[in-house]
Amino acid sequence: MPNIALPKTVKSQPLFKGLSEAEQDALLRGGRSRQLERGQLLFAHGDPVTHFYLVISGTLQLFRQSPDGHEKTLAILIGGQTLGETEIFEVSKIQPANAVAIEITHIVEFPLQWLLDNAQKHPVLALNLLASISEQAHDAQIEAEHQCNMSAAQLVACFLQRTCILHNFDPRGFELPYSKSLIASRLGMELETFSRTLGKLREHGIAVTGTHVTIYDMQQIEDYVCSSCSIVEDCPTRQKLVEIAGRRQG
Amino acid sequence: MPNIALPKTVKSQPLFKGLSEAEQDALLRGGRSRQLERGQLLFAHGDPVTHFYLVISGTLQLFRQSPDGHEKTLAILIGGQTLGETEIFEVSKIQPANAVAIEITHIVEFPLQWLLDNAQKHPVLALNLLASISEQAHDAQIEAEHQCNMSAAQLVACFLQRTCILHNFDPRGFELPYSKSLIASRLGMELETFSRTLGKLREHGIAVTGTHVTIYDMQQIEDYVCSSCSIVEDCPTRQKLVEIAGRRQG
DNA sequence: CGACACTTTGAAGACGATCAACGCCGGTGG
DNA sequence: CCACCGGCGTTGATCGTCTTCAAAGTGTCG
Numbered sequence: 001m002p003n004i005a006l007p008k009t010v011k012s013q014p015l016f017k018g019l020s021e022a023e024q025d026a027l028l029r030g031g032r033s034r035q036l037e038r039g040q041l042l043f044a045h046g047d048p049v050t051h052f053y054l055v056i057s058g059t060l061q062l063f064r065q066s067p068d069g070h071e072k073t074l075a076i077l078i079g080g081q082t083l084g085e086t087e088i089f090e091v092s093k094i095q096p097a098n099a100v101a102i103e104i105t106h107i108v109e110f111p112l113q114w115l116l117d118n119a120q121k122h123p124v125l126a127l128n129l130l131a132s133i134s135e136q137a138h139d140a141q142i143e144a145e146h147q148c149n150m151s152a153a154q155l156v157a158c159f160l161q162r163t164c165i166l167h168n169f170d171p172r173g174f175e176l177p178y179s180k181s182l183i184a185s186r187l188g189m190e191l192e193t194f195s196r197t198l199g200k201l202r203e204h205g206i207a208v209t210g211t212h213v214t215i216y217d218m219q220q221i222e223d224y225v226c227s228s229c230s231i232v233e234d235c236p237t238r239q240k241l242v243e244i245a246g247r248r249q250g
Numbered sequence: 251m252p253n254i255a256l257p258k259t260v261k262s263q264p265l266f267k268g269l270s271e272a273e274q275d276a277l278l279r280g281g282r283s284r285q286l287e288r289g290q291l292l293f294a295h296g297d298p299v300t301h302f303y304l305v306i307s308g309t310l311q312l313f314r315q316s317p318d319g320h321e322k323t324l325a326i327l328i329g330g331q332t333l334g335e336t337e338i339f340e341v342s343k344i345q346p347a348n349a350v351a352i353e354i355t356h357i358v359e360f361p362l363q364w365l366l367d368n369a370q371k372h373p374v375l376a377l378n379l380l381a382s383i384s385e386q387a388h389d390a391q392i393e394a395e396h397q398c399n400m401s402a403a404q405l406v407a408c409f410l411q412r413t414c415i416l417h418n419f420d421p422r423g424f425e426l427p428y429s430k431s432l433i434a435s436r437l438g439m440e441l442e443t444f445s446r447t448l449g450k451l452r453e454h455g456i457a458v459t460g461t462h463v464t465i466y467d468m469q470q471i472e473d474y475v476c477s478s479c480s481i482v483e484d485c486p487t488r489q490k491l492v493e494i495a496g497r498r499q500g
Numbered sequence: 501c502g503a504c505a506c507t508t509t510g511a512a513g514a515c516g517a518t519c520a521a522c523g524c525c526g527g528t529g530g
Numbered sequence: 531c532c533a534c535c536g537g538c539g540t541t542g543a544t545c546g547t548c549t550t551c552a553a554a555g556t557g558t559c560g
Contacts, residue, residue, distance in 0.1 A: 045480075066399055066480035089384035096391075096481065130380070134339035137387030141346075144394035148438050149316055152516070180539065188398055193516055195540055210539095230295075230316035231346065402548070430507065443548055445508055460507095 013054070015082055015132055018124045027118060027125070031108040036060075036101035049093040051109040052084040058105025061182065064097045073185040076102075076178060078166070086133050088116065102182065142231055147188060149228045152197045153204065155187045158225045160206055160213055171215040180211075263304070265332055265382055268374045277368060277375070281358040286310075286351035299343040301359040302334040308355025311432065314347045323435040326352075326428060328416070336383050338366065352432065392481055397438060399478045402447045403454065405437045408475045410456055410463055421465040430461075 016024050031054065036042060042053070045064055060077040074097050077083055087093060093112075119126040146155060164171050176183065184194035198208040204224045205217030215221060226235065266274050281304065286292060292303070295314055310327040324347050327333055337343060343362075369376040396405060414421050426433065434444035448458040454474045455467030465471060476485065 064480045066478050067476070068478050070399065070478070070480075072395075072398070072480070086384075086387070089380050090388065130339050133387065134336075134383065137336070137383065137390065138340065140387065140390050140394065144390060144397065145322075147394065148322070148397055149320065181537095190517060191539075192518080192541085196516095226317070228316050228318050228320070230314040230320075230322065429505095431505095440549060441507075442509085442550085446548095 013080060013082065015085070015125070015128045017128060019122065023122065027122075028108070030114045030118070031110045033106070033108050036105040036107065038101060038103050040101045042099040042101065042107070043095050045095055045098045047095045049084060049087045049090075049095055050112060052088075052112055052115045053082065054108045054110070055079055055081050055083065056106035056108060058107075059102040059178065060105055060107070061100050061102050062097045063100070063185070071185060072188060073182065076182065076186055078177075079106075082132070084112070085115070085129055086136055088112065088119075088129070089133070102178065142235070145229060145231055149230070150225070151228075152187075152189050152193050153200055154225050154228065155189070156194065156197045157201055157204060157206055157221050159183065159187055160201075160208075160215065161221065161225065164213075164215060171218060173212065173214050176211040176213060263330060263332065265335070265375070265378045267378060269372065273372065277372075278358065280364045280368070281360045283356070283358050286355040286357065288351060288353050290351045292349040292351065292357070293345050295345055295348045297345045299334060299337045299340075299345055299362060301361055302338075302365045303332065304358045304360070305329055305331050305333065306356035306358060308357075309352040309428065310355055310357070311350050311352050312347045313350070313435070321435060322438060323432065326432065326436055328427075329356075332382070334362070335365070335379055336386055338362065338369075338379070339383070352428065392485070395479060395481055399480070400475070401478075402437075402439050402443050403450055404475050404478065405439070406444065406447045407451055407454060407456055407471050409433065409437055410451075410458075410465065411471065411475065414463075414465060421468060423462065423464050426461040426463060 011021075011024060016027070019027070033056075036058070042060065055077050057079040060083070061073055062075040062077065062083070063071055063073045065071050083099065087095075115129075119129055146158065150158065163169070163177065164174060167174070167177055178186075180194060181191050184191045187194065189197075201208060205215065205220035207214045207216060229235070261271075261274060266277070269277070283306075286308070292310065305327050307329040310333065311323055312325040312327065312333070313321055313323045315321050333349065337345075365379075369379055396408065400408065413419070413427065414424060417424070417427055428436075430444060431441050434441045437444065439447075451458060455465065455470035457464045457466060479485070
């Protein structure tokens, strides 16, 4: 049983949507709470996949290394996000990346078998699982598209937009939640490129000084970012931005 | 009912694996056979997703256009491959790309609802569907990884390897099955880059003259292609190559 | 033969990676 | 209190790769 209080973000996790409070509690009882120190490895690339993880608080970095020594950050996970559900239907149950804690991080881990069993018992959970996998696949597609078609500046701008939304920051002024090296790695570019790019963004609607970010022209940035992306209609960022803009004005 | 003879490739389609002959026949009866002319559009980017498709013969190009006019080929489908199963669990049932026939192409189309109904009736089909979606997601990941980390030459070499395997060509000599423009677009590079790259591949184990390809040093090419890829352990191409090498020697 | 689609080749340019040097800052130890 | 250090970020110069623009070559089909 988790021996820590689960923040409400867990209960609003899309994976548990549609389940009753009681069901959720019962489910979560199957998990084990763990605390990771800064820099601690949760699992390594190539390890067998044994668990499904739920991040409660803190930050987790997923990264991989290619033979020539290059390191690529595949994802940065924060509280409320999940990890490992995609591997359920994979043939080879091998971790596709390393997972390491960027800071002190609380997670709850569930044995993979437990997830499978419960997916069979709770059709709703099974459906959520599918939706989640499908969504991740979709996101991966979009990300690939972005990496191919967008310039470094567009990638950075897009990242800042999404970060602002994900963390619920005020676009008019917020601090970068991660180190610049980490962000650069996440965006698949060198730290130098990232650094230089930040300066150039001022011409496009985002001002960055040190770790402080101000998105002062949301419309311009959005047009700039989306101008070379071919999947605009269902871009989640765009929708959220519209939403936010509405909320702040209304 | 399909009014054409279905080649045996259809029956060996992974989606129908584990189903009895009778079940397969019953399923396929729900489809409508169609023939597409060279250049004919099957559906356009943004259209509502209405059907699931099975390519019988010919070649289908999936491509998308970004606002700045750039065209990217997402996939080239040949006989035996399927199209549209991924969209089942998607929230927005909108085609993510255009589909056009490169040459005269035979397809069988099934209403999406039909697929859903049958997935509920046949657990095996449902499972196959999931596996298919999961696999496509996995492939997309690998492809994204490739696009990011590999040079044009490596991408081309990798493509030639995979093409050789997919079409069951003899590595020692085969003709390119598609136009160079199409291949370049599929690899996300300009025709000029592709053209120039072909020449340079001779140093790495592949000789190309006109449309004729000779993979004369499979080991060298494989090392060259995989040297900067971080997901080597479960690379399907690598496994198939080993297999083929064994078969030809044994 | 000429029109046209497809491909090749050349030259210039843009972009990001790489290498190198430096600035900034927090911590540690004398 | 200061000196030193290491982690992190910035800035400059250079280089390789791919794109872009332009021109010419190859082939097929009427």
